[in-house]
Amino acid sequence: MIRIGLIREGKIPSDNRVALTPAQCKWIHKNSGDVQIVVQSSPQRCFTDKEYRQAGVEVKEDVNDCDILFGIKEVPVSMLIPGKTYLFFSHTRKKQPYNQALFRAMMNHQITLIDYECLEHEDGQRIIGFGFFAGVVGAHNGMMAWGKRSGAYDLVRVCEQKSFHELIHTYFGLRIPAIKIVVTGSGRVAHGILEIMNLMGVHEVEPDEYLQRQYTYPVYTQLKGGDLYQHRSSGAYNRAHFHEQPEEYTGKFLPYARETDVLMNGIYWDKNIPRLFEAQDIRESSFRIQTIADITDDAHGSVPINLGDQTIADPVYGVDRRTLQKTAPYLPGSIDVMAVGNLPNELPRDASRYFGEQLIKYILEDLVKRNGSGVIQRATMLDKGKLTPHFDYLSDYAGV
Structure with a gap:
């Protein structure tokens, strides 16, 4: 036994x-x-x-x-x-x-330590984890933050709902303005984000159309590895090689930062992987993003203005575009960042x-x-x- x-x-x-x-x-x-x-x-x-x-x-x-x-x-x-x-x-x-x-x-x-994070299929895909619900809660909180900044709508807190099923019912009648949202990643976190995008009635568009067009309704585009990174010399993207030699790649996200209101970040990151952008980029007037839900939550990681964790009770802070210092959320001249390490607890x-x-x-x-x-x-x-x-x-x- x-x-x-x-x-x-x-x-x-x-x-x-x-x-x-x-x-x-x-x-x-x-x-x-x-x-x-x-x-x-x-x-x-x-x-x-x-x-x-x-x-x-x-x-x-x-x-x-x-x-x-x-x-x-x-x-x-x-x-x-x-x-x-x-x-x-x-x-x-x-x-x-x-x-x-x-x-x-x-x-x-x-x-003897067996780490859940290291349980992987033969192809390197994680077997178990809470990523899907991190994506669900993080996407909701990101949209909640944008609603508070814009005044366009008011979303409830996830932690006040008894279940995912109950949360879904709070979206009935929700009207989101014609904003543009980027979702990064392709794993469980991204799947959770996409679930919320679809439940909220946000329409998916292809990356190239997203960059070229404006819309009269809310849209999102999903950016995976090849949309985010390219080899420094060849300009190509190979998934296996990227994970072996990420330092040989450079990021190609910035054009999306100029066309995006809300960033939902669900990509894996470590110190050798290029960031989506650099902190000083947010000082540029062309940097349009106002709200970032950094769901994978690496401090100073793929989102360099992630200045550390908040809590479930207080999930959002601001980052001043000029000084790059932490501020209260929803202030003029700042970008709102949602960064919480235990999102599935909601x-x-x-x-x-x-x-x-x-x-x-x-x-x-x-x-x-x-x-x-x-x-x-x-x-x-x-x-x-x-x-x-x-x-x-x-x-x-x-x-x-």
């Missing part, structure tokens, strides 16, 4: 999402005789202890007897249980300095249900049977406290 524990989230601010819902735990118990789910009691979780107990799941404080522990956000060092196998988003694969102490503590505690039950479905479908069986799955091996950053070969590049970060 394999015992899986759903741990209480300890990071501040607290996260209320879960890896498996009560109904999913009940399904696992019914369909897998060799797995038992245990839930660590939590007052913050979007599904209550009572809901898990009603689904036949044991709820208790001590999960030391579990073999595998599922979390969502980083586990505080003080809450780590030595020798266990953990699955959570560690935010260490890019050598994030703020989690270096956590990574080294896991090594000292001989922990729809936690829907987001958790979606996440758990993917976890059950693609990961759980291989994890429990320990059958040497390549997917799980490639996502295992630490094996009993030791760096695995796939993550040798972290040796300096890990201090080995």
Whole structure:
């Protein structure tokens, strides 16, 4: 019997999402005789202890007897249980300095770490994640911010709705003026953004038409890799080569900045990938963008005027076009930026249900049977406290 524990989230601010819902735990118990789910009691979780107990799941404080522990956000060092196998988003694969102490503590505690972010299909596509609902919430918040700046309409807060279904009903009768919106990316985040664009009645147009025409109704265009980057010498774009040698490419986004009111950013970024634009570009009078929803939320990343996270309670700030300093939102002479690191927390039950479905479908069986799955091996950053070969590049970060 394999015992899986759903741990209480300890990071501040607290996260209320879960890896498996009560109904999913009940399904696992019914369909897998060799797995038992245990839930660590939590007052913050979007599904209550009572809901898990009603689904036949044991709820208790001590999960030391579990073999595998599922979390969502980083586990505080003080809450780590030595020798266990953990699955959570560690935010260490890019050598994030703020989690270096956590990574080294896991090594000292001989922990096996399987990072959700590293669970990928053979072609490199992420298997599980909250990206779709990050896109949904981020797109809504971006449109909410533009409505507040323009005074054209007033959208409700997502976090005040009980479900995605309830949120959709708030769009009935919504009239959006003839604005132009760019959506960047092609993954789960972008799919969530597109869902909101379509629900709000924003029409899709091709990138070339978007640059050449003005419209009497709201439109968006989706920009993928080849629309955003080109090789410095050949001018071409090859996806595989771009991901191997991104420093050989340059960005080609600026023409869109001159034709866009709202930017919905859903692209992956790391330090070697060109930014969409440079911070000083916003000083130009031709830079038309007024609202940016930086849903992938890399501070000073693909959106260089992302000056850091806001909160769900206060998701938007301004950036002064002249000084590039943070201001209050919606001021003349500023650009509004929506940047929040835990957007799916605004729809936690829907987001958790979606996440758990993917976890059950693609990961759980291989994890429990320990059958040497390549997917799980490639996502295992630490094996009993030791760096695995796939993550040798972290040796300096890990201090080995």
